[in-house]
Amino acid sequence: MKVRSDIPLIGLLILGIIILFWMNLLFGDVRMNTEDVFNLLTGGTAENSAWSYIVESRLYRSLVAVLAGGALGISGLILQVFFRNPLAGPGVLGITSGASLGVAVVILGGLTMGSVLGNVGIILAGIIGAVVVLFLLLFISKYIRNSVTLLVSGLMFGYFTAALINVLFLWANETDTREYVVWGLGSFEGLSSTELAIFSSLIIVLSFFCFLLVKPLNALVAGTAYAASLGINVKSTRLLIILITGILAAIVTVYCGPVGFIGIAVPQLIRVLVKSKNHAVILPAVFIAGSFLALGADFIVRMSSNTLPLNTVTAIVGAPIIVWVIIKMNRINVSF
Amino acid sequence: MRLLVRFSIFSLILVLCACVQHTNSTENDISNQADLEKVAVQYAEGFDILYEEGVIKIVTQSFGKNAFFKDSIYVRLDSTVKLDPVCKTIEQETIRFACQSSTHLAFLAELNHLEEVVGLCGLEYVNNPEISEVLKKNLVVELCMTDQVQLENLYQSNPDLFLIYPFGSAESNNYNDKGIQTLLISEYLEKSQLARLEWIKLFGVLTGRTMEANDYFEEVETAYLALKTAATKTEKTFIMNLPFQDQWFMPSSKSVGVELIEDAGLQYFYQDELGTENKTHSSEQVWNDGVEADYWVIIARRSADYSLEDLINEEPVYKEFLSVKKHQVIFCNTNQVDYFSKGAIEPHVILKDLCYATGQIDSHEPQYFFLLE
Structure with missing residues (x-):
């Protein structure tokens, strides 16, 4: 019954994504009419030969936003359930920072995302950085029962990796430093068709694995002891959660920069808006809401002629949502 | 009190204005x-x-x-x-x-x-x-x-x-x-x-x-003024630079760099953007305009053997640019030449490079700018 009552919200979000996606294709610094855009999308031509590349770029960018936003959303949701903390997320727990350190080592070491070696190196380094931080957090969580303390530990990891990155800056040349700084501002733009293929394949496969975690997630909400009593292998589930969320956050961070707030704001918002407690509903709803928020943020960035960094927009949109949700959760006493 | 403050300010101005204390012994050939x-x-x-x-x-x-x-x-x-x-x-x-x-x-x-x-x-x-x-x-x-x-x-x-x-x-x-x-x-x-x-x-x-x-x-x-006077003013337009991520930092029409290229007879594509500072353009805006601009002047740090093909590999849309189609990309590799330092005191050499690249003069050995092949 509760699932049915959530269908209008999910439907509305999907409709919002379709509208925003089309707006992203249609509007930009170069004005094109609907007919031209439609023509180009269906393999036709337009009066300006660069327009096909512009529409392609807008299309790729929108696809990246949908997938990245969704991935960050579900990654945040799973981490919040796993750590039983509504303020957990890839950014807060230091996972994004770990991935950033991996990326920094590669970029400031002189390899760029344009080269094959650079591409592979950055992806691997990002994933290793993110997963290492998650394992460290997991290790610490054995000794820390207080979830707030665990979050503070995550923040400390973030500061520590930021300090290491600053040290790396001293040895990097001007071009590499600039490349890293711009990457750090976040953007859904600039992926080639090959990069988009790799990015989307990884996100889709990993998101699929996330949906296989629905049952364990529903059980983990009530605690590990309850989950174990239901026959769930807590140890392997924990490992799976760490790997999947770590890699998801790392992939997005590598390709789009450390995009903040979506991973923490969207799951909280959906928990308040969705009536069902079943993760079979919450998980897709979070993915769709994350995509919607990311697309909306990117639309604002594009309307500013790309002068506003993506992270600025996600912070402006995301931070009030988090504050609002925290107040609301305190009032209705939502727990994990 | 107010009088004291005024007197202090007046005294300070006097001291600052009278930094030089002249002596009478400076009657020499200095x-x-x-x-x-x-x-x-x-x-x-x-x-x-x-x-x-x-x-x-x-x-x-x-x-x-x-x-x-x-x-x-x-x-x-x-x-x-x-x-x-x-x-x-x-x-x-x-x-x-x-x-x-x-x-x-x-x-x-x-x-x-x-x-x-x-x-x-x-x-x-x-x-x-x-x-x-x-x-x-x-x-x-x-x-x-x-x-x-x-x-x-x-x-x-x-x-x-x-x-x-x-x-x-x-x-x-x-x-x-x-x-x-x-x-x-x-x-x-x-x-x-x-x-x-x-x-x-x-x-x-x-x-x-x-x-x-x-x-x-x-x-x-x-030398500079002679080259400038000899250069024929044309209707041919140019754009500048390369993007960083999705942003192009394009100089305004009154910037020194633009003026130098205009002295070689070309017209800046973004003439309406007054001022001297760099202005940000989105990639899609420049892609749209690049199709029409006759020349593309790039000052960037690249490998020594950087070619037109390498440029296109950076962004496939560049092959649609008129300047690329006509092989009219004028490039200065700051990895190879001291453009930002020595270039500041050799504007006549740079202008000659540009005049040569745009076909204004027949023979010249380019030092800073050359046509990308």
Whole structure:
């Protein structure tokens, strides 16, 4: 019954994504009419030969936003359930920072995302950085029962990796430093068709694995002891959660920069808006809401002629949502 | 009380205005020598040279809409001239310099005064091998480990004069308080290449090589103006630079760089964007315009064998650009040439490169800009 009552919200979000996606294709610094855009999308031509590349770029960018936003959303949701903390997320727990350190080592070491070696190196380094931080957090969580303390530990990891990155800056040349700084501002733009293929394949496969975690997630909400009593292998589930969320956050961070707030704001918002407690509903709803928020943020960035960094927009949109949700959760006493 | 304050302010103004304490013993041939070597500023708006008895006063200042700043220093020609201790003073020809910009090096190198450089910001970015060798040989101190000047390194270099940028000019007071004399140098704010080059006259006064500076300026000015006059004005347009992520930092139509290319007979595509600062354009805007622009002038750091094909590989849409189709991409590889430093004092060479690349002159060996093949 509760699932049915959530269908209008999910439907509305999907409709919002379709509208925003089309707006992203249609509007930009170069004005094109609907007919031209439609023509180009269906393999036709337009009066300006660069327009096909512009529409392609807008299309790729929108696809990246949908997938990245969704991935960050579900990654945040799973981490919040796993750590039983509504303020957990890839950014807060230091996972994004770990991935950033991996990326920094590669970029400031002189390899760029344009080269094959650079591409592979950055992806691997990002994933290793993110997963290492998650394992460290997991290790610490054995000794820390207080979830707030665990979050503070995550923040400390973030500061520590930021300090290491600053040290790396001293040895990097001007071009590499600039490349890293711009990457750090976040953007859904600039992926080639090959990069988009790799990015989307990884996100889709990993998101699929996330949906296989629905049952364990529903059980983990009530605690590990309850989950174990239901026959769930807590140890392997924990490992799976760490790997999947770590890699998801790392992939997005590598390709789009450390995009903040979506991973923490969207799951909280959906928990308040969705009536069902079943993760079979919450998980897709979070993915769709994350995509919607990311697309909306990117639309604002594009309307500013790309002068506003993506992270600025996600912070402006995301931070009030988090504050609002925290107040609301305190009032209705939502727990994990 | 109010009277006391007014009196104090009046006294302070008097002290500042009367920095030079003249003596009666300056009747020698210094004034005659100064007459011969006097500097007349024709183009530059950011500095002035004032001749007084036994001293030369150098004034650097902001102009137009630039942030306000003003600085001055006295170059003492006669050791018997007494100057007020509050005034910045240096003895000509014996100055050891610390520089915040490698552009300052080009001026000093042209006046054969590189040996007197003791500190520099960005030693590793000096890509002129001759200059770099001299700096290494003289154990010049790196002043900026990050983008900040390291005070200890500055003390270690022990300069007589630290040439600094005016942005963050409040810092100059700090250096002066710590016993390091500074002079604000803002040649990059000038509105034309010749005005920018004219700052060599200021360096001439500082180093006691006024004649050489005047001669060099006149020589370049003549060559530059001759090329500019000979260049045929065309309707052909150009765009500039390469993007960083999704943003193109395109100069405004009144910038010095644009003016230089326009002197070669081309027209800037974004003529309507007035001002001198860089303006941000989105990639899609430039992609849209690049299809129409006849030329594409790129100043970038790339590998030595960088080609047109490499450019297209960076972004496939470039093959749709008219300039790429017509092989009219004019490229300056800052990895190979000292464009940002030496280029500032050789605008005539750059203009000749551009005239050659646009077919205005038949034979020339390009030094900074060449057509990308």
